Each structure stands twice: as C-alpha cells, then as structure tokens.
Amino acid sequence: MRYKHLFFDLDHTIWDFDKNAEETLHELYHTYKLHDLGLHSANQFIETYTQNNHQLWADYHLGKITKQVLRETRFSKTFIDLGISPEHIPRQFEDDYVNICPTKTNLFPKTHETLSYLKNKYSMHVISNGFKESTEMKIHNNGLGIYFDNVIISEVVGINKPDKAIFEHALSLADAHVSESMMIGDSIEADIRGAQNFGMKAIYFNPEGKEAPEDVGHQIKCLSDLTEFL
The missing domain is CATH 3.40.50.1000 (HAD superfamily/HAD-like)
Structure with a gap:
C-alpha cells in the first residue's frame, strides 16, 4: 500500500515530554526550594510526578477526568504522596510548570x-x-x-x-x-x-x-x- x-x-x-518535564522540574525544585520543605531528592519528586502524570493522562485520554482535574491533581497528589501537607504545597507551582515546560526544545x-x-x-x-x-x-x-x-x-x-x-x-x-x-x-x-x-x-x-x-x-x-x- x-x-x-x-x-x-x-x-x-x-x-x-519526559525529558522536557524533568528539565523544568529540576528548575522549579530549586526555584521553590523544595529541599527546605523536606523533599531532599529532586529525582524522587520527578519520578513520583511522572507516575502520577502518566496515569492522569491515561484517564484524560479515556474521558474519565477533565483538563481541570488533571492540572489540579498531578502536583497536589505528588506533593501529598511525598509527605507534604496540602497547606504547604506551593500554589503557583502548576502555573509555573505549565508556562515553562512547553518552551523546552528537547x-x-x-x-x-x-x-x-x-x-x-x-x-x-x-x-x-x-x-x-x-x-x-x-x-x-x-x-x-x-x-x-x-x-x-x-x-x-x-x-x-x-x-x-x-x-x-x-x-x-x-x-x-x-x-x-x-x-x-x-x-x-x-x-x-x-x-x-x-x-x-x-x-x-x-x-x-x-x-x-x-x-x-x-x-x-x-x-x-x-x-x-x-
């Protein structure tokens, strides 16, 4: 044919996607001083986020969740999974990620x-x-x-x-x-x-x-x- x-x-x-996300998250790890929140490994944060994000995107593909739920959940769940209480989650983290990641060129x-x-x-x-x-x-x-x-x-x-x-x-x-x-x-x-x-x-x-x-x-x-x- x-x-x-x-x-x-x-x-x-x-x-x-994964390489660009990793690059962005390394930057944000330092910008937000996540080490001071008790997250002592940027790689662990990235690994946990990647697992959560992949699952949420799979749910989004199938129409199980909305764009808003995906964006509200992927980082909040990551922080909580790593032991950070909701009140200490940086509020602008998702917005900064969304603004920075698409500019990457890998x-x-x-x-x-x-x-x-x-x-x-x-x-x-x-x-x-x-x-x-x-x-x-x-x-x-x-x-x-x-x-x-x-x-x-x-x-x-x-x-x-x-x-x-x-x-x-x-x-x-x-x-x-x-x-x-x-x-x-x-x-x-x-x-x-x-x-x-x-x-x-x-x-x-x-x-x-x-x-x-x-x-x-x-x-x-x-x-x-x-x-x-x-």
Missing part, C-alpha cells in the same frame, strides 16, 4: 532529519491530545510547523483519541482516505488502538522497547526507522 498521509502524535512521539533523536525527509513524500499532520496553548507553543518553539499541513488538537475539537470521531475529523480536514493513511504514536490505547478501531494502520513508537500486545504489528525505536519502513 502506498500511503499518502501520515498522522503523528506529538508528546512522547516527537516532543520528548525532541526525540532524528526528528528534524526524519520529518524533513518524509515531507517530500507525504502529506503530514498532527493529532494531539494535548492542550491548545501548550501544543501550539511546542510546535512553534521547535520549528515543527513547516512539516505539518494540519495540527488537530483534542481540546479544540472537543474529542480525545482514541475516540473514532477525532480520527474522522482529522482525515476529513486532510481530505484523506483511511486506506492511504498511517498513524504514528507512542500510546497503545490512544494512538494505536484508536487508529485500528477506526480502520487505520498504525506504527507504535516504542523507543524503550516495551513489551507490546501481539496484535501491535509495526514498531519503531527511532523516528528515523520510518524512512526504511515507509
């Missing part, structure tokens, strides 16, 4: 080289479950806009992956047929299952080599692998 349209996830697939290896190569062969698009302002900032600050014809953001559309409706909207916007379209993303539930249930082929971006379900056929560890696969 000769594909014509490639649809990419953004966070954890192109934009290295991408996965070979991102620009791969997208530049593929741009000459395919029409490319983004389907992101991220939030409008931060998604647009990430794309702008990293010079990614030149590669994509459309950026579909769930907060704008009002539907999250894996709902079939956001894939239908994306293909309609791109004037693409499902048989000539491919989804690339890191989330089995949101990206791979979402695309498969819509009838679209999908490639699992799996840089850490995690064990995947048997029916997830195509996997890549580096974005540059796409140049050989497609």
Whole structure:
C-alpha cells in the first residue's frame, strides 16, 4: 500500500515530554526550594510526578477526568504522596510548570532529519491530545510547523483519541482516505488502538522497547526507522 498521509502524535512521539518535564522540574525544585520543605531528592519528586502524570493522562485520554482535574491533581497528589501537607504545597507551582515546560526544545533523536525527509513524500499532520496553548507553543518553539499541513488538537475539537470521531475529523480536514493513511504514536490505547478501531494502520513508537500486545504489528525505536519502513 502506498500511503499518502501520515498522522503523528506529538508528546512522547516527537516532543520528548519526559525529558522536557524533568528539565523544568529540576528548575522549579530549586526555584521553590523544595529541599527546605523536606523533599531532599529532586529525582524522587520527578519520578513520583511522572507516575502520577502518566496515569492522569491515561484517564484524560479515556474521558474519565477533565483538563481541570488533571492540572489540579498531578502536583497536589505528588506533593501529598511525598509527605507534604496540602497547606504547604506551593500554589503557583502548576502555573509555573505549565508556562515553562512547553518552551523546552528537547525532541526525540532524528526528528528534524526524519520529518524533513518524509515531507517530500507525504502529506503530514498532527493529532494531539494535548492542550491548545501548550501544543501550539511546542510546535512553534521547535520549528515543527513547516512539516505539518494540519495540527488537530483534542481540546479544540472537543474529542480525545482514541475516540473514532477525532480520527474522522482529522482525515476529513486532510481530505484523506483511511486506506492511504498511517498513524504514528507512542500510546497503545490512544494512538494505536484508536487508529485500528477506526480502520487505520498504525506504527507504535516504542523507543524503550516495551513489551507490546501481539496484535501491535509495526514498531519503531527511532523516528528515523520510518524512512526504511515507509
């Protein structure tokens, strides 16, 4: 099959969410002097936050929680999990994180080289479950806009992956047929299952080599692998 349209996830697939979050949280750890609150390890704080954030995003993908709940919960739960009482949680921590993190520019290896190569062969698009302002900032600050014809953001559309409706909207916007379209993303539930249930082929971006379900056929560890696969 000769594909014509490639649809990419953004966070954890192109934009290295965990690395950018870690960089931001190290800065905020020192800014807020969290050591003085009794949090003696920035790495422990980051590890606890990462676990909480991943679970909350999984719930958000499935529509179990709202954006507001996600943002209100991820740091408050992290602080409480680490023994900080609610009255001592820094009130502006979430706002500072939201303002700083999207300005970070860590991408996965070979991102620009791969997208530049593929741009000459395919029409490319983004389907992101991220939030409008931060998604647009990430794309702008990293010079990614030149590669994509459309950026579909769930907060704008009002539907999250894996709902079939956001894939239908994306293909309609791109004037693409499902048989000539491919989804690339890191989330089995949101990206791979979402695309498969819509009838679209999908490639699992799996840089850490995690064990995947048997029916997830195509996997890549580096974005540059796409140049050989497609």
